Amino acid sequence: MFSSKSLSSFASCLVLFSLSAGIHRQASAQDGFPGDRLKELAPPNFAIGGVMGGYDTESLNTPVLDLARSEFNAVTAKAFMPFGPWADPNQPIDTSGLTQNVAWAVQNGMQVHAHVLVYPTENVRLPWFQNLPNEDVEQVLQQYTSTMAGSVSGGVWVWDVVNEVIGDNGDVMDADGLRMGLGTGENYVPYKEYAAMGPDYIAKAFQWAHEADPNALLILNEYSAETVNDKSDRLLALCKRLRDQGVPIDGVGFQNHWLDLRYEPNYDSIRENFQRFANEGFQVFITECDVAAVQTQDPAGNPPTQEQLQRQARVFSNLLQIALEQPACKSFLMWDYTDETSWLQDTDFTLTLADRRPGFSDTVVPPGTSMFATPISGGDGVVPIAPKLAYLQMQAVLLNRPFDTYRVTSGWDWQTSYLARFGQPNLDGQFVPGSGVYVERLDDQSETWSSLKWELERIDASAYRIRNLWGDGADYLTRQPASNDDPNQILPGGTVGMQTLNEAWTSQQWFFIPAGNGGFRLVNGWAPEDGVLTREAQGQNSAGDYVPGPEIRLHPPADWSSQVWYFHRIGQ
Known part of the structure; x- marks a missing residue:
């Protein structure tokens, strides 16, 4: 259902219909939202968005989801085992809610962050699961994980494989700081996963998820670990242990629920914490951000x-700025994005806000509290949907960010496919920037080359100029004209090269068309119907398969991985 081909076909149709007709952007579906949409301002391969509704979404044609389609390039699709998929063990696992929501997101060109496969804190609410004999738990978890991940294989960008397993101070924890159950004392409920399998359930969940959906990024999601503290210390140690065991863990989700009004986040500590995870090779994701504006029992x-x-x-915009500054950070996702649909509006639960500062006590927030914790008001059909100051400042952060620097890889054999600028020797025998581009292998030597570094300069919604940083950095990726005997007739050719900036040339404009799983088709603005950047083949191997070569040309859109490009942010 979610094959690479289906995603490619969608993107190809978008290229031919929109660009050939000269339609470079869609109008906003929301009145009263000034300027460009958040997704149009976000750098390529950076996800910005929020969570969809419940598992069994009654309608996908709502003002709130219309807002998501207009504003976001990513959504979070929820799937908790107790709430929808498997409430009754005598019935098959119901994947319909997840597949419906993922299909809607893919159809609308959005990446999907799926939440969650193993969530012990919520699974305690499932009596039949809690009553399982310990010897049956592993088989049941494997069945659930494999079924859910497999049902949307190829359509999900990131899976939260395991959620909230690092203990807080006061929790019942093992020697490594893993939570063993919920509550304490007479209210303690052991996690069935841990009781039956010990800590191994975490590693096995990642392995099952990878087998079911080998292309998805797999992460561990956690709260109150955003800064450098004892909990994030234990989280980092767990991630390193898993990786050292060969577990396919790609990164960490930091939830970012900032609900305590007594202080602002320690932004420097967040930066330091994100950096130390990045230094260990883990990708970083902001997964569930909300920021309380107030705590009131009388919202009206x-x-x-x-x-x-x-x-x-200020908090929303500073957190977004931190995410943009950190190349390892791949997303800024909000748990809810409109006040009146937020889990923090007119709450039906007691919330304890732990204060980790010495000498400060926890805060207990009673049921019936409203926090207005999102950047957009409304969402309930009564209060109008409108941008708050937080939205406007997030928009400004995206608009005013410095140019981003990337390495660019082709989807066809990405290990050997870094887009590079040719060099040529001068009279002194030193290599200087040439006019051609090709594909280069990344190794310890080429990793230092500026010829593999590209800067994106935003022109308009989804449109960029692509500048190489070798030499004086004044040359741009440009579609070259075709050979022609008539000097008065200049026609687009099939090759690309490097030329100095001419702002009037559409040949230096590139449109980024989402191609699924974080990839893009790069479509040139000069005759886009046959202007897709493509890695060429260099013949066939003994099995008759085409072999990727170093040459780059332009072709019409096709279902080829050689036309999909991935942008790896390395700085600003």
Whole structure:
């Protein structure tokens, strides 16, 4: 259902229909939202978005989802075992809610962050699972994980494989700081996963997920580990142990629920924490961000003040800035993105906000509290959907960010496919920038070459110029004209090269068309119907398969991995 071919076909149709007709952007589906949409301002391969509704979404044609389609390039699709997929063990696992939501997202060109395969804190709510004999637990977890991940294989960008397994101070934990159950004392409920399998359930869940969906990024998701603290220390140690065991873990999700009004996040500590995970080779994701503006029992009579909204906007925009500064950070996702649909509006639970500062006590937030914790008001059909100050400041952070620097790889044999600028020897025998481009292998030597580094300069929604950083950095990736005997007739050719900037040339404009799983087709603005950047083959092997070569040309859109390109952010 979610094959690479289906995603490619969707992108190809979008290229031919939109670009050939000269339609470079879609109008916003939301009135009252100024400027460009968040997804249009976000750098390529950086996901910005929020969570969809429940597992069994009654309708996919709602104002809130229309907002997501307009604003975001990614959504989080929820799937908790107790709530929808497998409430009754005598019935088959129901994957329909997940497949429906993923299909909707893919159809609308959005990446999917799926949440979650193994969630011990929620699984304690499932009586039949809690009552299983210990010897049956592994088979049941494997069945569930494999079924859910396999049902949307190829359509999911990131899976939260395991959620919230690092203990807080006061929890019942093992020697490595893993939570063994929920609560303490007479209220303690052991996690069935841990009781039956010990800590091995985490590693096995990652292995099952990888077998079911080998192309998805697999991460461990956690709360209250955003800064450098004892919990994030234990989280990093767990991730390193898993990796050292050969477990296919790609990164870590940091939830970022900032609900305590007594202080702002320690931004320097967040930067330091993200960097140490990046230094260990883990990708970083902001997965569930919300920021309380107020805590009120009377939302109509006591809404947030202007000062409180300014504080909220400052926190949202600073967190987004941190994400953009860190090349290893791949997403900024909100758990809810409209106030009136948020889990933090008119709550039906007691919430304890742990304060890790010495000498400070925890805060207990009673049921019936509203926090106005998103950057957009409304969402319930009564209060109009409108941008808050937080949205406007997030928009400004995206708009005013420095140019981003990338390495670019082809989807066809990506290990040997870094886009590079040719060099040529000068009279002194030193290599200087040439006019051609090709594909280069990345190794310890080429990793230092500026010829493999590209800077994106945004022109408009989804449109960029691509500048190489070798030499004076003044040359841009350009479609070359075809050979022609008539000097008065200049026609687009099938080759690309490097030329100095001419702002009037559409041959230096490249449109980024999502191709699934974080990849893009690069479509040239000069005759886009046959202007897709493509890695050429260099013959066939003994089995008759085409072999990727170093040459780069332009072709019409096709279902080829050689036309999909991935952007790896290495700095600003």
